[in-house]
Amino acid sequence: MTELIDRADAAAETPALELSMQQAINRALRVLLAEDPDVLVFGEDVGALGGVFRVTDGLQKEFGDRRVFDTPLAESAIMGMAVGLAMNGWRPVPELQFDGFAYPAIDQIVNQVARMNYRTRGSAPMPITLRLPSFGGIQAPEHHGESLEAIFAHTPGLKVVAPSDPAEAYSLLLQSVRSDDPVVYMEPKARYWDRRPVRLAEPTDPIGTSRIVRPGRHATLIAWGAMVHKCLQVAELAAEDGVELEVLDLRWLKPIDAAGLAASVARTKRAVVVHEAPLTAGLGAEVAALITEHCFRDLAAPVQRVTGFDVPYPAGPLEPQYLPTIDRVLFAVQRTLEY
Amino acid sequence: MTELIDRADAAAETPALELSMQQAINRALRVLLAEDPDVLVFGEDVGALGGVFRVTDGLQKEFGDRRVFDTPLAESAIMGMAVGLAMNGWRPVPELQFDGFAYPAIDQIVNQVARMNYRTRGSAPMPITLRLPSFGGIQAPEHHGESLEAIFAHTPGLKVVAPSDPAEAYSLLLQSVRSDDPVVYMEPKARYWDRRPVRLAEPTDPIGTSRIVRPGRHATLIAWGAMVHKCLQVAELAAEDGVELEVLDLRWLKPIDAAGLAASVARTKRAVVVHEAPLTAGLGAEVAALITEHCFRDLAAPVQRVTGFDVPYPAGPLEPQYLPTIDRVLFAVQRTLEY
Amino acid sequence: MSTHEPAGQGTVTVDHLPPDLTRALYTHMRTARDLDAEAVALQRQGVFPAYVSVRGQEAAQVASAAALDPRRDFVFPTYREMASALAYGVEMVGYMATHRALWHGGLYDVMESRFGAVNAVVGGPVPHAVGWAVGERMRGDDGVALAYFGDGASSEGDVHEAMNFAGVYGAPVVFFCQNNRWALSVPNERQVAGGSVAARGEGYGMPGVVVDGNDAAAVHDAVTRAVARARRGEGPTLIEALTYRVEPHSTSDDTGRYRDETEADRWRTHRDPVALLRAALIEAGHADADELAAIDAEAKKRAEEIRDGVSAAPEPEGTELFTHVFRETTQELTRQRRIWEEEVQP
Amino acid sequence: MSTHEPAGQGTVTVDHLPPDLTRALYTHMRTARDLDAEAVALQRQGVFPAYVSVRGQEAAQVASAAALDPRRDFVFPTYREMASALAYGVEMVGYMATHRALWHGGLYDVMESRFGAVNAVVGGPVPHAVGWAVGERMRGDDGVALAYFGDGASSEGDVHEAMNFAGVYGAPVVFFCQNNRWALSVPNERQVAGGSVAARGEGYGMPGVVVDGNDAAAVHDAVTRAVARARRGEGPTLIEALTYRVEPHSTSDDTGRYRDETEADRWRTHRDPVALLRAALIEAGHADADELAAIDAEAKKRAEEIRDGVSAAPEPEGTELFTHVFRETTQELTRQRRIWEEEVQP
Numbered sequence A, B: 001m002t003e004l005i006d007r008a009d010a011a012a013e014t015p016a017l018e019l020s021m022q023q024a025i026n027r028a029l030r031v032l033l034a035e036d037p038d039v040l041v042f043g044e045d046v047g048a049l050g051g052v053f054r055v056t057d058g059l060q061k062e063f064g065d066r067r068v069f070d071t072p073l074a075e076s077a078i079m080g081m082a083v084g085l086a087m088n089g090w091r092p093v094p095e096l097q098f099d100g101f102a103y104p105a106i107d108q109i110v111n112q113v114a115r116m117n118y119r120t121r122g123s124a125p126m127p128i129t130l131r132l133p134s135f136g137g138i139q140a141p142e143h144h145g146e147s148l149e150a151i152f153a154h155t156p157g158l159k160v161v162a163p164s165d166p167a168e169a170y171s172l173l174l175q176s177v178r179s180d181d182p183v184v185y186m187e188p189k190a191r192y193w194d195r196r197p198v199r200l201a202e203p204t205d206p207i208g209t210s211r212i213v214r215p216g217r218h219a220t221l222i223a224w225g226a227m228v229h230k231c232l233q234v235a236e237l238a239a240e241d242g243v244e245l246e247v248l249d250l251r252w253l254k255p256i257d258a259a260g261l262a263a264s265v266a267r268t269k270r271a272v273v274v275h276e277a278p279l280t281a282g283l284g285a286e287v288a289a290l291i292t293e294h295c296f297r298d299l300a301a302p303v304q305r306v307t308g309f310d311v312p313y314p315a316g317p318l319e320p321q322y323l324p325t326i327d328r329v330l331f332a333v334q335r336t337l338e339y
Numbered sequence C, D: 001m002s003t004h005e006p007a008g009q010g011t012v013t014v015d016h017l018p019p020d021l022t023r024a025l026y027t028h029m030r031t032a033r034d035l036d037a038e039a040v041a042l043q044r045q046g047v048f049p050a051y052v053s054v055r056g057q058e059a060a061q062v063a064s065a066a067a068l069d070p071r072r073d074f075v076f077p078t079y080r081e082m083a084s085a086l087a088y089g090v091e092m093v094g095y096m097a098t099h100r101a102l103w104h105g106g107l108y109d110v111m112e113s114r115f116g117a118v119n120a121v122v123g124g125p126v127p128h129a130v131g132w133a134v135g136e137r138m139r140g141d142d143g144v145a146l147a148y149f150g151d152g153a154s155s156e157g158d159v160h161e162a163m164n165f166a167g168v169y170g171a172p173v174v175f176f177c178q179n180n181r182w183a184l185s186v187p188n189e190r191q192v193a194g195g196s197v198a199a200r201g202e203g204y205g206m207p208g209v210v211v212d213g214n215d216a217a218a219v220h221d222a223v224t225r226a227v228a229r230a231r232r233g234e235g236p237t238l239i240e241a242l243t244y245r246v247e248p249h250s251t252s253d254d255t256g257r258y259r260d261e262t263e264a265d266r267w268r269t270h271r272d273p274v275a276l277l278r279a280a281l282i283e284a285g286h287a288d289a290d291e292l293a294a295i296d297a298e299a300k301k302r303a304e305e306i307r308d309g310v311s312a313a314p315e316p317e318g319t320e321l322f323t324h325v326f327r328e329t330t331q332e333l334t335r336q337r338r339i340w341e342e343e344v345q346p
């Protein structure tokens, strides 16, 4: 408890810095490695290279190649190794290099990581945080732009989070790694390099809370990861026409903040959920269902979903046509306002 | 075309038989192997053993061990091999032994099978039908009672189907295997052994259509696989109290029959979707979202979801407490009627 | 490595082993044999929904587990390691609970037992052993992880990835393959390309050792050497214990569909590991008929006690559906638990 | 197999090969080298978002592809087989389109080319080759599948599963590993337990062959033998071509963070496969300076044409988002396409 207070004090003193999300995550990893000798960072190319996005830059140098180390190229074994390390008392923070390469590890994640606590009735510790560079928007090769949140959120035993800006990335990672449950921490690649003044702070909100990043009263835009930024752009534009959009950053994709969603939509009566993943069975369906369950009588229109299309993630020139655009969100806002 | 008519004629002559679903699937496989020399059936123990559920019983004897063969124990390679066979002109019908062991093959399914047609702009044929014994209800060991439909339905490039009775199982399998697109065919294990008089028939309804298995007017129950049978039981009970429930067998889980759902709920004004998979981000969310989008003004209550809980699939004595019960569906019906 | 016939062929000698160790091995094997028979009976009575027999593999399991130190090592089992669990000192009513389907992973305390949960994913737990072992050395401790897997499991990608990791990190792991010649209905000939799991070791730069899996002494020797090597920091070893699944894959299986039982009969008659060890004990003068009769009686009693214990064990509370999902539960799960209380609770 | 130094060490001889074959190999390698340089330049100009160089691996790629018969064999590439594609006869503007990110798999016709789509999943396409090969024999045809993969890919479970399947089925596959010593930032020493990919072959009962990957003639010989063996129905072969990734992993990579360039420089200077083959051609009297100058000029021209072609290629229509998802499209997809038309269409 005193330790917690110390931490909070330390955080309060942190001055505002000009930082990208990639740097903020790097700082969070440094704090975690420093505060807890059981934290281990590993994955493909996270050592000397510092990760393909440089998120683990300098960590091996600072903490040694025992705490921060490269693995051979095998995603399933990376997660399987994490399970064994956890059972031997470590706090593993594995990275899988890209979203699309989490698929080879899905068996270990779903059948092992997510249910080891359950299977052992709470005996085996499983405080694993999987860092997964996620989502699209960087015109990358195939399998480098995937959004797996629906799969993870559907998996009992996992918690899932996707930060939307550097300060959030920092405190949510601290919270994820310190949690004794397995967390999938999805990093929005498209936001890695965007620098902004941030005040790094200890986590204060409990796991599973959303946050309002812009208040409004005509409709609620719900998003996570890079789409939060897009929704803020939409809200900015809509404001010019006198439409005041509330933007809710869901951030925890499991557990989902049903109460937070309900509170916002109860006020605005209208909701648009925006995500990059394909429409069908995407997490937007869950968000829409939750809102409808909680706000049925308040809702003036069905929850609108603006998402990626039900097509494989496309290459370069088609990417901006696949991802939700500002126009598409605006059309959806219009649809809900005029319903 | 004449071939199609011949087929239909042959089917019309089929007399009603007392058959289980497991036998009906076996017959469909026989028809497929006989009609198309490119059809191959393979997987773990599908040969001499005839599969752990005897679904492939006798096929190797009848068609030889070239057309029906065992593989080594490696799910990813089974699906990977299917891709290569398809590219060499075959029509692969692989089996993965159990739902929970599809996870090791998810990478091949999602990253390869589902997008090879897309990746090659229609050049590489990929007419693979994955047969997957699925869902729970048989008090089996861990990983033998999973419901992966949300993952498959979320994957662009896959079609997904789950039959609910022997006649359906027969015609839907013919349709799946004859389709030139990859299909995941999910067999409800709990219904394998239930024998009933069935008339085996050629498929008539297009891919992506649902069917009303019991008409009613007070609310629509929506289900697939073994839950259709449960919903029919519920409807039977509710009828005793004068509540007439419509039961809709969704069967195609991708593409989903939005029009069929909307038509039913537009009449009944109320809907309850029932599935075995955990609640959060389950396919019930998609069904609820679709219904709400299409029937917003008609709906008298939010779509109710009765599903497995957000917990790992449990062992024996807890299984009936995990799966949707008749009581839980009845409570949901009551909630929607009294909303 | 090229021959795949079990070494030894009939002669099992325990002359070189301490008498009390050999008696202990025999005691565990005898108990496992009796408990196995009790379990098959419980399945027939409908107490167990299904059961996977370890009959014929008692030497491979007991002697490998007995070569470990349960205070510092850690075992990663599959679904067929009842005899290993017994020899390793796992609380057996809790272990057998998995077969009564009371709890998938079993009801023993995994961390206290240092014996992983029953794991039904073929190949899945093998990388866990490597992770555990890497973590062990990282801390400077000298425990060794032993991963059990079958001949069928050797085909899975996870087993390859695990061995490669272990080789790269020089992790203190013993990969212990019980090659019982069958993976459900598929024999080695159509499962293991090249015919030898042990031969794969070389490709990972680790020793690949073939041992007669029905010779308890030989298994114990091989595992003892591999454990010592790993403890010294010299890295992993792959051991392939050649044995035979004399029973069906599980009580739901029907071997008549895919194999001729003459081979199984030969193993039952000539290579029964319990009988072989018993003879070797007498031969070595490590026990006489009276002592063995006493051990047999004791084993029978213990097996019956475990049988009675697991038969009488209470079914889990429905609330357990919700209590172990997370260490820090969620509001949503609490809400779902409330639904369960209101609409399901028996 | 224990030595992992490339065989040959400096001497490349083509005396034993037909002169026209060696000239063809040189032509392809030279063209690939020039096209590679053009591609790097296009990336610097922003035409390509990124590019993965094949520089230094031209012998391994060209000579392996040239040992196949593009009318009956089938190649399963990764993302780094530009020189193979060229030698195999793939339509190269369509191939290079993948690097301009016009279409992930490239724009050539995969089935017509008998050269699989560019595949970014490390290890993922290797089982496809096995499936193709199993299907080929099942039909009684004599085509051979060749799967390319890297040293890093050898760690993936899929590669193991594929080799085991190939061994069990005796499938006509050539597993061709280009060991370029690096998997992004990770060197062989921390990637390949035991140090040799080829050594794994034995564990699957197939020949494991190490070859100097920068010696076009040696590669061609090895693949020719493996293909002949496969065609004769004698099963798969694993070939490990030792080479070196002299360039960064991709244009986004920064080797300064993880390796000393002296080693790369040694390979660039002393083991350049194009220079080695050129010298060997002259040495063998298979071409003189004038002929080589003509080939070089022709190669340069061809590379420029491909460069110009890919630079000028039209961007895909947005409708293509929807047209290739299924062969039989769905109403839902048609609906989404309508949304795209109304709300997105540029």
Ligand SMILES: Cc1ncc(C[n+]2csc(CCOP(=O)(O)OP(=O)(O)O)c2C)c(N)n1
Pocket: B044, B073, B075, B097, B101, B104, C080, C120, C121, C122, C123, C149, C150, C151, C152, C153, C154, C180, C182, C183, C184, C245, C249
């Ligand atoms: C990943 C996975 N695939 C399939 C199965 C189904 N299955 C259970 S046991 C078994 C055979 C295992 O053979 P082996 O590894 O030799 O072990 P044994 O049963 O002989 O002890 C199969 C196919 C499974 N449990 N896990």
Ligand SMILES: Cc1ncc(C[n+]2csc(CCOP(=O)(O)OP(=O)(O)O)c2C)c(N)n1
Pocket: A044, A073, A075, A097, A101, A104, D080, D120, D121, D122, D123, D149, D150, D151, D152, D153, D154, D180, D182, D183, D184, D245, D249
């Ligand atoms: C399954 C998978 N995991 C990770 C990656 C990211 N990645 C791309 S290339 C690469 C290194 C591959 O090394 P190697 O197999 O040796 O091939 P090389 O690049 O040297 O040709 C990595 C880690 C990927 N593409 N696929």
Ligand SMILES: [Mg+2]
Pocket: C150, C151, C152, C178, C179, C180, C181, C182, C183, C184, C245
């Ligand atoms: Mg076996």
Ligand SMILES: [Mg+2]
Pocket: D150, D151, D152, D178, D179, D180, D181, D182, D183, D184, D245
């Ligand atoms: Mg490499």
